[in-house]
Amino acid sequence: MAADMIKSALSKKISFEKALEKDSDGEEKLRALILPGALISIANPYWTIWWATIGMTYLANASQYGNTATASFFMGHISADFAWYALIAFFISKGRKFLNDSIYHKLIIVFSLFLIYFGVSFLIDSIQYFI
Structure with a gap:
């Protein structure tokens, strides 16, 4: 995944400016990318691989301490993901002047x-x- 990200960045296939262009009705394309972005994240094979390997290991470790620990790990992880993506979205929305x-x-x-x-x-x- 990292190699593909580097390749995309070096070949300039991805563009921050294009993501921030406005549609004909004035709406930013970035807003229209939220739902597809969430769906792609879930459909991402790396997401599945992570949960099938590392995530399951953490869940197995947490399950040794009972259902509450397992639920706490899962909810904590999902909450951390949400907080991370919210932080990224905030910085992108506020950082357009600098990025x-x-x-x-x-x-x-x-x-x-x-x-x-x-x-x-x-x-x-x-x-x-x-x-």
């Missing part, structure tokens, strides 16, 4: 590198755990 495509592409590359770091760390930790 252009060049900065946007650089941010995507930086965050992609973080994803690579976390993925490699997870892989190393998993190997060490099983060895």
Whole structure:
């Protein structure tokens, strides 16, 4: 996923400016992207892979402490996702004056590198755990 994000940023396939263009009726396209964005997030194979591996591991660990712990983990995780995306949406809506495509592409590359770091760390930790 991170490699694809870097590739998209370097090839300039994604554009912050295009996402903020207005439709003919004056509505921002960004607003029209919220529901499709949520649906794509759920349909994203990485979302399924995360829940089938890491998420299930956390749920299994939480289940050792009962249903309340399991529900708390799940609700906490979903709430954290919602808070994160709300924060991102807030910064995008307020940061348009400061964010252009060049900065946007650089941010995507930086965050992609973080994803690579976390993925490699997870892989190393998993190997060490099983060895």
